Amino acid sequence: MARDFSPEPNAEEPAGELVSRxxxxxxxxxxxxxxxxxxxxxSPGQWEATEMPDHGWTWLPKLKKLPLTPGVNGVRGGHPHxxxxxxxxxxxxxxxLIIPDDYQGGFVMxxxxxxxxxxxxxxxxxxxxxxxxxxxxxxxxxxxxxYDLVQDGIIPPPTAEELDLLMxxxxxxxxxxQKAVHIPAVAAxxxxxxxxxxxxxxxxxxxxS
Amino acid sequence: MAVITNSTLxxxxxxxxxxxxxxxxxxxxxxxxxxxxxxxxxxSVNQTGSxxxxxxxxxxxxxxxxxAVGEGVDVANTNPxxxxxxxTISRGAxxxxxxxxxxxxxxxxxMDPTRIAEKMVAGFDQWLNELITTAAAGLxxxxxxxxxxxxxxxxxxxxxxxxxxxxNSAPFHSILAPVQVSDLQQSLRGAAGTVSFMPATAxxxxxxxxxxxxxxxxxxxxxxxxxxxxxxGADREGSMVAGGCLGWAxxxxxxxxxxxxxxxxxxxxxxxxxxxxxxxxxxxxGNAYSGACIVEDARGVSITSDA
Numbered sequence: 224m225a226r227d228f229s230p231e232p233n234a235e236e237p238a239g240e241l242v243s244r245x246x247x248x249x250x251x252x253x254x255x256x257x258x259x260x261x262x263x264x265x266s267p268g269q270w271e272a273t274e275m276p277d278h279g280w281t282w283l284p285k286l287k288k289l290p291l292t293p294g295v296n297g298v299r300g301g302h303p304h305x306x307x308x309x310x311x312x313x314x315x316x317x318x319x320l321i322i323p324d325d326y327q328g329g330f331v332m333x334x335x336x337x338x339x340x341x342x343x344x345x346x347x348x349x350x351x352x353x354x355x356x357x358x359x360x361x362x363x364x365x366x367x368x369x370y371d372l373v374q375d376g377i378i379p380p381p382t383a384e385e386l387d388l389l390m391x392x393x394x395x396x397x398x399x400x401q402k403a404v405h406i407p408a409v410a411a412x413x414x415x416x417x418x419x420x421x422x423x424x425x426x427x428x429x430x431x432s
Numbered sequence: 433m434a435v436i437t438n439s440t441l442x443x444x445x446x447x448x449x450x451x452x453x454x455x456x457x458x459x460x461x462x463x464x465x466x467x468x469x470x471x472x473x474x475x476s477v478n479q480t481g482s483x484x485x486x487x488x489x490x491x492x493x494x495x496x497x498x499x500a501v502g503e504g505v506d507v508a509n510t511n512p513x514x515x516x517x518x519x520t521i522s523r524g525a526x527x528x529x530x531x532x533x534x535x536x537x538x539x540x541x542x543m544d545p546t547r548i549a550e551k552m553v554a555g556f557d558q559w560l561n562e563l564i565t566t567a568a569a570g571l572x573x574x575x576x577x578x579x580x581x582x583x584x585x586x587x588x589x590x591x592x593x594x595x596x597x598x599x600n601s602a603p604f605h606s607i608l609a610p611v612q613v614s615d616l617q618q619s620l621r622g623a624a625g626t627v628s629f630m631p632a633t634a635x636x637x638x639x640x641x642x643x644x645x646x647x648x649x650x651x652x653x654x655x656x657x658x659x660x661x662x663x664x665g666a667d668r669e670g671s672m673v674a675g676g677c678l679g680w681a682x683x684x685x686x687x688x689x690x691x692x693x694x695x696x697x698x699x700x701x702x703x704x705x706x707x708x709x710x711x712x713x714x715x716x717x718g719n720a721y722s723g724a725c726i727v728e729d730a731r732g733v734s735i736t737s738d739a
Contacts, residue, residue, distance in 0.1 A: 264570075266572040266573065266574070268573075269572070269573065269574050271576065271578060271579065273578070273579065285574050285576070285736070286663075287569065287570060287574075287662070287669075287734075288569065288660070288662065289570060290566055290660070292562070292563065292566050293520075293522030293523070294520060294521060294522035294524070294563045294722055294723035294724065295563050295566045295567045295570075295723070295724055295725070296566075296567050296570050296724075296725050296726060297484075297518050297519075297520045297725065298520065298522070299483075299520050299522065300522035300523055305522075309518065309520065310520075313517075313518065314570065317572055317726075317729050318572060319572065343664075343665070344664050346664045347664045347665045358661065358665040359665055360663065360664030360665035360666045361664065362579065362580060362663075362664065362666055364664075365663060365664035365666070392575075392590055392593075395590075395593075396586045396589075396590070399586060399589070400586070406622055408621075408622035409622055412584075412622075419578070
């Protein structure tokens with residue numbers, strides 16, 4: 224699969240509430256491990272209910288990274304780039320859906336660190352927190368990206384059976400904890416889990432209606 | 433009368449600092465997942481003719497149950513289910529260069545080429561940990577308390593249920609990021625009923641290797657800071673597996689004809705001392721060939737929780 228290693232467009236400024244200082248132009252952050260190019264993949268049936276600012280409770284697909292790390296799940300070492308063709312085929316054989324690399328004009332960003340390049344999703348940023356550099360994600364942007372994948376038909380929406388299974392798991396979690404609501408920490412969790420279950424049910428109803 | 437003080441002598445008759453006899457290692461994650469029971473060793477590709485170790489899988493015997501057949505009726509032929517998992521080997525290496533003058537001025541024992549060569553094993557283990565944990569993050573089924581939510585006991589239970597429902601047999605093994613382990617312990621404090629957590633003792637760590645944290649609900653827990661991030665950096669993606677879910681394979685480097693090398697009995701690693709005479713430098717180079725893979729997806733789940 225073709226990959227574009229040309230310099231990425233200038234990253235947006237990181238969110239102010241997350242960091243003490245923004246990344247200086249040309250600064251090579253230390254303490255961030257380099258990471259290889261990656262594909263994103265979706266395993267059928269793997270959904271999670273998330274509350275989005277614009278859409279309320281919504282079912283979003285759980286995405287996994289398929290990093291082109293030589294030696295992992297069939298990725299072969301190569302020069303100058305690792306060869307992930309066998310790894311992709313292996314993942315597809317296990318039922319994974321590979322998100323096209325060029326979706327939304329590409330979503331993998333390359334950043335320079337002290338030890339080499341690190342590849343991040345476009346919703347992630349390298350930020351300085353005190354003396355350290357860290358990777359921080361923008362959860363709103365990440366959720367929107369996952370939402371768009373379903374809206375654009377890249378990932379087919381979940382079936383009623385898949386959602387039932389996930390809501391059953393949430394119900395079991397509630398039932399386990401409802402026996403111990405006299406413990407304040409458990410009571411707080413039960414309250415959150417109850418709201419989440421209601422949100423899951425509402426989102427499922429809206430999706431399947 | 434002038435007093436002879438230490439400070440006046442520093443630089444001529446006294447040293448500014450005396451080097452202690454002991455040398456301390458900086459902190460790093462000492463876990464070695466290759467020694468854990470969570471991962472199976474698939475063998476070496478040496479002299480196999482390929483850099484890919486193919487794990488053969490077949491579903492016969494109990495995979496397909498007998499069916500009731502009437503008296504005198506031919507029983508239909510059953511096609512056995514066959515499959516495979518490929519573990520691709522790649523190269524990992526580490527090199528340090530040491531100048532002669534640095535060795536000449538070394539006071540007693542210290543950071544010398546022999547010591548560096550001994551420590552190469554830990555570097556290899558860190559690399560292999562990364563391969564194993566990255567492979568595990570590719571498991572198809574995921575349990576999670578929700579993105580950005582701390583790992584809790586309920587999700588740990590969910591992981592056990594998913595494995596049990598899929599016909600897996602205990603014992604199960606879990607590989608978690610340090611933050612996931614501490615979140616899980618925090619969740620235990622608010623747990624109702626009887627939940628048994630058996631923390632690792634010195635004897636257990638000695639028997640099961642560095643990184644072993646203890647056992648919760650019969651699941652052995654290993655901690656590794658190589659567990660990758662997920663969900664745009666918000667989470668860590670650990671795993672819980674049954675035996676036969678994850679595997680690693682190796683290619684054992686062949687020692688060269690020269691005598692300047694070190695091998696290790698239980699680690700597929702070759703460390704060589706290469707002399708660059710024109711630069712008066714000794715290169716200490718470690719080379720290894722390894723790979724990790726998911727052997728059977730149904731035997732494991734990933735556990736995603738707040739990073």
